[in-house]
Amino acid sequence: MPRRTDRQVFVNVDWLAEHLYDANLRIIDGRFVSAPAPAPTGEDLYAAGHIPGAILVHWRQDLSVNTPPVANLLLPPEAFAAQMGQFGVDANTMVIVYDLGDVIWAARIWWALKYYGHDNVYVLQGGAAAWQEAGKPWTTEVIQPPRKIFSARPRAAMRATKAQVLTAIDEPTTTIIETRRIETLAEAEATVQGAFSLPSTAVFAPKGSYRDLIPEAELDRYLQEIGADRSACLVAT
Numbered sequence: 102m103p104r105r106t107d108r109q110v111f112v113n114v115d116w117l118a119e120h121l122y123d124a125n126l127r128i129i130d131g132r133f134v135s136a137p138a139p140a141p142t143g144e145d146l147y148a149a150g151h152i153p154g155a156i157l158v159h160w161r162q163d164l165s166v167n168t169p170p171v172a173n174l175l176l177p178p179e180a181f182a183a184q185m186g187q188f189g190v191d192a193n194t195m196v197i198v199y200d201l202g203d204v205i206w207a208a209r210i211w212w213a214l215k216y217y218g219h220d221n222v223y224v225l226q227g228g229a230a231a232w233q234e235a236g237k238p239w240t241t242e243v244i245q246p247p248r249k250i251f252s253a254r255p256r257a258a259m260r261a262t263k264a265q266v267l268t269a270i271d272e273p274t275t276t277i278i279e280t281r282r283i284e285t286l287a288e289a290e291a292t293v294q295g296a297f298s299l300p301s302t303a304v305f306a307p308k309g310s311y312r313d314l315i316p317e318a319e320l321d322r323y324l325q326e327i328g329a330d331r332s333a334c335l336v337a338t
Contacts, residue, residue, distance in 0.1 A: 111225070112197060112223045113226050114227065125193050126197065127195070128154050128196075129188070129198045129210060131143075131206040132201055143157065154244060156246060178253035182252060190214075190249060198224050201229055202228025203302075218253065231308075265336075279293065282301060292338070297328065299323070304320060
């Protein structure tokens with residue numbers, strides 16, 4: 102699969118520890134537990150301890166629209182900009198997002214910021230689990246970031262519409278990847294026609310006492326095994 106060498110997604114725990122108190126740095130705690138998963142919730146986890154300087158951002162409550170039957174749709178531009186401004190993020194802010202380490206919420210917030218034109222955003226590799234295993238600082242102190250002005254500039258090419266997906270079904274140059282977990286798919290009882298299954302749980306593997314992303318070569322091998330065209334335009338659902 103072709104890689105862009107300039108596309109850095111992650112920072113590691115040592116880098117963040119060294120830059121923890123940099124000016125214009127905003128750390129987002131994106132830990133979120135979907136119902137009906139057992140407690141603790143993301144709010145409980147944050148209250149019990151978090152990376153110093155981090156603010157809690159709840160994807161479902163803060164950044165998405167949840168009108169039945171579709172949940173977790175990204176907020177429209179003005180609403181998203183207002184939220185980010187409230188979280189102390191503007192064009193000059195470097196954002197570091199983390200979650201439990203083996204879930205999708207940090208990646209969703211990373212993608213949302215990218216989609217709305219903010220490139221200076223990264224995911225903490227290994228999440229809170231890697232940070233704690235490394236013995237890095239942990240606190241219960243809650244901060245209130247200064248309000249800033251965020252400008253949302255949507256990048257339409259990063260988001261496929263329903264019409265585009267329907268067209269893509271019959272396009273040989275496009276590969277549709279279904280990323281929902283097996284149990285979620287079972288509940289839905291359907292997926293996009295022709296989609297290849299790559300559950301989000303499949304891209305994590307044990308590393309020490311936590312789970313981390315599998316190497317890129319292993320991901321490529323998995324895509325090859327399921328028959329996905331790795332050189333095609335990818336659409337993830």
